[in-house]
Amino acid sequence: MTKRNNNQKNKTAFYAIALLIPVLFFLILEFGLRLIGFGTSTPLFIENPANPNYILPQPNILQRYFPEGTEQPSVTMEANFILKEKPANGYRIVVQGGSTAAGFPYGLGASIAGILDQRLKPSLPGRHVEVLNTAMSAVNSYTLIDIADEIIEQKPDAIMIYAGHNEYLGILGVGSNYTAFGAGLSTTWFLKLKELSLFQLMQKLSVALIAPDTEAPSNEKPGQQTQGSARTFMAKVAKHKNIEKGSDLYDAGLEQFEKNISALLQKYQRAGIPVFISTIASNIKDQKPFVSAELEPEYQASAQKLFASLEQQSKAQNISSLKKVSLTLQQSSSATLHFKLAQLALALGESSIAKTHFDLAKEHDLLRFRAPEAINHIIREQAQKFDAIVVETQKELEIRSPDRIIGNNLMLEHLHPNLRGYFVVANSFYNSFAEFWQTQGDNSPFSPVSIEQAWAERLILPQEEYFGYATILGLTSDYPFTDNPRKPRLPKPTDWQQQLGQDFYAKKITWLDMMETSLKRYTLEENTKQRNKTLQILADALPHQGLYNLQIAEVKFQQGRYNESLHYYQRAKLAGAIGNTIDSNISTLESILQKD
Template sequence: MRIWLFRAIALILPLLVLLLAELALRATGAGQNWPLFKINPANPAYLVSETDIVKRYFANNTALPSVKMEPAFLLADKPDNAIRLVVQGGSTAAGYPYGTGASLAAMLEQRLSRTFPKQRVEVVNTALAAVNSYTLLDLADEIIAIKPDAVLIYAGHNEYLGLLGVGSNYLASQSPGVTRLLINLRQLHSFQLMEQLYQQLNQPLQAADESSRTFMARVARDKAIALGSAQFQAGLEQFDSNLSRLLAKYQRADIPVYISTLVSNLADQPPFNSTPIPETVLSQLPAASAAGKPSVDVAVLDALAAQAASAGSADFHYLLGQQYQQRGMSEQARTQFLLAKEHDLLRFRAPEAINQQIRKLAVRYNATLVDTEAAFIANSPKGLVGNSLLLEHLHPNVQGYFLLADSFYKALGRDQALASWQQPVPANLVPANIAWQERPITPAEEYAGYLRILQLKADYPFSEEPQQVTFPVARTPQQQWGQAYVEGKLDWLSLQNRNARYYHQQGDGDMLLKTLKIIADALPHDANANQQAAQILLKAGRQGEAKGYLQRAILAPQASSQVQQQIQQLQATLAL
């Protein structure tokens, strides 16, 4: 009996020491916490998301990627009649390169608020550029804690070359289990202290400064991950392992999940890295004719396609796709373009196996599949997804982002997912043409996105070496402000305030209303912004929406006396 007592003490004592050390470090303020949501200091009735959440995944003093989460605001106490959705994913879900306005969260919130004017609608963005399934899983418990009515997921492109990806310079461990353990341990202040001591004792050699390079240029450690290789399989296993745990958490919490298939640029994005095309083929398969005239007989193309199946060359498949496309043979072209993406050794685009996993996981965990890939195919010329909806290898243009949000919106409507959708075919669906006209993004932000893509394409992998970027001459006020925004000379709110003044001066009521709504939706805790939105909506005869913005303004106790007076006048008019 005594020996078992000693053994128990021997086991408990180290744990007790660690517990006391942890409590002491927290009491003295040593170490850091990076919660997903924290009290908004500007208005304690609201929570705000942590913009620097990426610091949660790296030791202090680590050279971090310049990745930030767009701030999202939500009521600390969810109202009884509120609709609260949460978006998870990477840069596409976050709206890159346009920012908040093009994001899935903003596009959906704008349309759902129009659909349910009598309810408080919050579509909370937790998407973040460069992250993958590890971050989605890590944030799940905090998302569950805010009681969402559904979680919307668009993710999977970053499993290989995102943060903690299997081929990334920001890899933590080859083992998904070890990586998840490290993520959990890093929340302990004692573990953070041990990491700092380790860093000080093992100072790495100073590397060349690449802070001016794009994230894509810095992240890719493994530039040749062959289809079916051990590393390729590791990426699939990582995604399946993390997503299974994520969806199981939501299923246990009885939270519906809407998970989307992924979209890639097939027709207009040549492979980033490929094994060479066999020399014997090059003489038979010239590059696609600039004039669009077929240069190879169809029988020859079909024979070459059979050879390509065993060659494993992405470039080979891509050239075949171009040749079939010239002949209007869209199905054959799509097959070859898809194989070109599959054999691309530099895995910045998710392989089709990820979409297959998404479909299987949706069935396994009773999640709703949102087939965005099918929507993009249906809305692309000849069904070949390319530059008509995408900016480069995978990020949509504004029309593409609208289509992404539209796919989720229709899935929510088909499922009658929200309490007010009770009809067999929801009668209050907002038509796509109206939602498009009211999309929550301004021309200045669209131009800023265009400039950011110029910057992205001036570096690896679009160019082997970084190129000097020269912006075109800005010819309109919106273009000038968009460029100033990209260059860091203008912050987002200042940009929108300039837009509002400009549209007011021009007498453009529609654009003024849109801009004031954009500001108010981004700052639901701000009394003045929401009072202004309520006022202009009332003038436009949209009383139901005006009441929603006025209710948000009322919740802001820091309003000035002038704003409070205007709020009281609106209350009397709207009988609130």
């Protein structure tokens, strides 16, 4: 009996060793590769080279998803900074999401982070407010979950999320050219393994062995063009251009989003970080479907009869005919039919029927650059499950739209808001945050800043507005907005501000050139309002630049805006600015705010 037990133990040990040998081999290989410096790591946060007191999100963070030698979209994260060491009185918010969260095409000044940062500084007296943007164009829920742990390391006090449009045709989307070995489980494993040197070696060998794909996606940011190519990112990203509602690929996009958002919210819940997650919106009134299925034979007669009789009938008769066939035609999968029915209903004053068919036109659009409404259902369900706060941005945009149908009144094209739309989005987050703050019970003051004041003080210059408009013209001059790509015709600048915006769009000058030139011009013109606005934009963009921060601190001090003034004085001091009154003004402001 003992001999049999010994044999069994020996056999078990043999199998264990046999299994451990390849594991040990790969561990040694991984260690060896790291020892010789093979492989790269792309952390989310890097030190600010201009001042080590600050860190910023890695602009080229997307490099972590693409092996060296492959085509990559040149999408970058806009530079914005937080202190490396969070101060004792600090309140830190991090924004996650795609291009809308990032403020495309205007940039940080129109973004959720930019608007909230400006508005929360005076709202939270005595607190050092930092609102950090980690959103960027084209990313989806895979990127959100991938960077979550690194965000948690920065000790945020709240997370704000606006995402969902890129689950199908974004980077790592189920219908995208920019995928990592397919989708689903393979993408999940890719995200787990991508930092291993051994995995990167296998990628490198794979790239070397496989011939380059001549149809590979182009290196372009949405709306921008590069030399040698006139195609936009949207023109290259769509691998699957016909994703039917209810199809396997359609369901895969929803499953991907639900799984990732669930994991994301659970991660933040375990870390004890409040999350504000928004419903998402798109242009349904003024953006016709990109791709539509043919009208089914069983609905052709009803549709033809309705449209053929329009000129022969009175308005009342047309309304009656529309109401009779609307319910039947709602069963059609033709996005084009629904869009035409919606336009007819709107013209006849039947806004409820119009809203129904505009929604159906978006839902059945086969080219899924706009998220289906099921994404919002998932957002609400997962938020409830993990105690996150739902920000009803879609409803707020609808309230401010004629007939509660979102169109060009608040949108630039298919889903990016215009400046007023962005302020509605940010205002929705601000109001949700204000409600949350007042229920915390720690007696910390909250001084509301109205949307009217925030709008009047918006940190966007006419130069940036022109750049944004030009960027959208570039975007809509190519697929999927037109089948025949064309060079956008930019409007002739009407003043020096728009000329600077055009020069920036044409890459003749940098953003910093544009801003510093603007500051000089506004100063010469004695345009105090625009000078101060430009000064604040520069100070926020360059916290390590002492002079700009000192100058705006003095402006805020003279205006009696003490919390904001203290914020900029402290930044000026940290940046090494020289001034006789810096220390005394900081002491005075701290005393004032403590009394308040």
